[in-house]
Amino acid sequence: MLEITNLVKRYGQNDPVLKGLNLKVEGSSVVSIVGASGAGKSTLLRCINRLVEPTSGSIKLNGHELVNLRGSELRHSRRRIGMVFQGFNLIDRLTVMENVLSGRLGYVSFFQALTRRFPQSDIDRAFSLMERVGIAHYADKRADQLSGGERQRVAVVRALMQEPQILLADEPTASLDPKTSQQIMGLLQSLASEMSLPVLINIHNVTQARMYTDRIVGMRHGQMIFDGEPKDFNQDALDAIYGGIESPEEDGGDPEQQASPAPEATA
Amino acid sequence: MVDHAAKLADRAWSRYDRKEQLTRYAVYLITLMAVVWAVRDIDIFWPWVWDAPNQIQSLGARMWPPEFGQWNAIFSAMLETVHIATLSTMLTIFIALPVSYIAAQNTTPNKVTLWIGRFILVSSRSVNTIIWALLFVAIFGPGVLAGILAVMFRSVGFIGKLMGEAIEEIDRRPVEAMEATGASKFKVVLYAIVPQVMPAFFAIIILRWDINIRESTVLGLVGAGGIGVLLQGSIDLFAWQTVATILLAIVVLVILGEALTSVLRKKVI
CATH class of the missing domain: 3.40.50.300 (P-loop containing nucleotide triphosphate hydrolases)
Known part of the structure; x- marks a missing residue:
């Protein structure tokens, strides 16, 4: 509430x-x-x-x-608190998966973030959410190769990765x-x-x-x-x-x- | 009718008014005076200038044909030159990146760190590599170490300044998004800033490596290692044919460096 x-x-x-x-x-x-x-x-x-x-x-x-x-x-x-922005605010040069996993940055250590070694549970969650919104097949594409609607889906998934309460x-x-x-x-x-x-x-x-x-x-x-x-x-x-x-x-x-x-x- | 004619006469036009015109003449005069003063003051010994064509001819004759007997020593000195450039560029990265972080207005923690960062950059850039080399030869003695440090100290300013500008030009929106996920400051830098400055980073490093190769060739003139040591030695011995070979080798090296960096640049950007 x-x-x-x-x-x-x-x-x-x-x-x-x-x-x-x-x-x-x-x-x-x-x-x-x-x-x-x-x-x-x-x-x-x-x-x-x-x-x-x-x-x-x-x-x-x-x-x-x-x-x-x-x-x-x-x-x-x-x-x-998850947030979705008007301009999507994705990191263009990173892949869709990296963008999605960046929603977990508050939970993982700096070393895990640096080496992109996120816990398997995070990766499972990322894939299931991406499948839910229909972008799982883009996981390894660069974020700037997606269309506007797809980019906003990535941003929504990124916010949901935080396990937000709002x-x-x-x-x-x-x-x-x-x-x-x-x-x-x-x-x-x-x-x-x-x-x-x-x-x-x-x-x-x-x-x-x-x-x-x-x-x-x-x-x-x-x-x-x-x-x-x-x-x-x-x-x-x-x-x-x-x-x-x-x-x-x-x-x-x-x-x-x-x-x-x-x-x-x-x- | 009379009024009308008077009006027309008033319409005379000139691009500059009297005061502007006078200022312009004054600037011309001052420039001319500065040139005259400089030429008189530097005291050129004109007979030598008129003699220059002869000297060029005779030097050319003494240099020809290039003497390749020492190619082994020259080759290893060239390699040393490249090593100085590569090592110093690599090591510079570790110093220049933190400095650029505190010298960029949008990432620096506070005003004090901003000025510290800018001070480091300016002091590094205002001293020429050769002057740094003289300094380090005096401290560490002649050799490659002094050369590496000299090139590093000059490169910190160059790489730091350009990286700082790259950081200042990033799109702020991803930064905001990463902050909103609850990421710490370093993780925000890692995900929102690093990917954005990556292309600039590679371009700057490649450019500086290219410049450093050329700078390393003259370091030896003050005893800081590389091909310059051999060059200075040969000049001292009047071994002009060897000097010719060394100059040729430097030209070849610079061209190779240029070619390699342009290929690399195309690859990464």
């Missing part, structure tokens, strides 16, 4: 990107987070595995506080074509239920958010302004989150306010 209480993140002296956010994710639900660029979605996800340092607040994973962890404690917690996905389909992105969303959805894993997905595509997730969280200006099931996510909610076309005076002031933290939040 993930429990976020009163999370605040401020970059430098700017307006906070996250303004006292509360979020609770239980069981193996797939939660999509929607919101305009600069709403703080990426920052929220990155605060959970501490790629971004939260300014204040509390993030608890299965009762275990993540904020303020340091050094090896932080690394041990990160092992339990999976974070930061716009996992934004670099993919419509058909491939549906496949990846479907994959994330079914993997979540197979492994009873909670999944948090930042997503721009509202249709896909409705189709593939159990719950939608809408963010605007660092605050949660919608939280509910896809069937309740109506036009009003959409307008509230994306600003709507009907409120020009609001549109005039807001983008400027959000423009400065936006590049940092997605960096």
Whole structure:
């Protein structure tokens, strides 16, 4: 269970990107987070595995506080949090298998990592997961020889190799074509239920958010302004989150306010 | 009408205004003065310059035909030269890589280490190999060891600087992904940084080996081993025919090195 209480993140002296956010994710639900660029979605996800340092607040994973962890404690917690990125973030010059096994780096010794001598159990797990997502025959190919959808599958398997207690996905389909992105969303959805894993997905595509997730969280200006099931996510909610076309005076002031933290939040 | 004509007259155009023009003339004048000053100050003995063609002819006559009687000694000296280059390049890697790691802005632990790294690189690069060799001959006595150390000390700056730049140019996203798996700093370096700088690493090492072969040929002039020792000895004895052979051998070696490195470069990149 993930429990976020009163999370605040401020970059430098700017307006906070996250303004006292509360979020609770239980069981193996797939939660999509929607919101305009600069709403703080990426920052929220990155605060959970501490790629971004939260300014204040509390993030608890299965009762275990993540904020303020340091050094090896932080690394041990990160092992339990899988992450999938928009740009896949694979290591291009390594093989698919090496990329997949890199998900175990938090568990093996430096020498094992250097000599690529991973425990047999890791290799078995890698093959069974790769077979599950249909990339096992690419094991010895270099990662940069794969197509976008295949690369994202490698990234998903890498995250699952960590034996995570939660999976974070930061716009996992934004670099993919419509058909491939549906496949990846479907994959994330079914993997979540197979492994009873909670999944948090930042997503721009509202249709896909409705189709593939159990719950939608809408963010605007660092605050949660919608939280509910896809069937309740109506036009009003959409307008509230994306600003709507009907409120020009609001549109005039807001983008400027959000423009400065936006590049940092997605960096 | 009058107004119009006046306007046209005002439209005279020149690329530089008066002040810029004066500055340009001043720069020309200063450059000319610097050249005149330098030529007068270095005190060239002109009769020797006019005599140069004769000297070249006579030196050429004394060098011809090359004397191959000492080919055995020359060959082993050449081999020694290559060994100096190879060993020093290899050993340099162990020093240059850690230095490049702390001299790269995105991997260095803190400001102090960054400046230490940069200081090492700059001091290594600002001293020529021959000067390092003079220093090490004074410390360790003449011989191959001084030569190896001299080439190493110069190469650390070269390899370290270029590797540092390669590290600074990596894609940060894999680094982020590896950090997210809970990997320690060294494992992140191993998986996210090392593969990305590998091509640059091989290209730099091959290039430096090539340069080091050429540098090693002159080390002997200050007694730091290699073919240069033999060259200096033959010049001292006025054995010009042997000198000719040595010069030929150096040319052959450099061409061979060039050919080998270009093949290697194609293989690894």
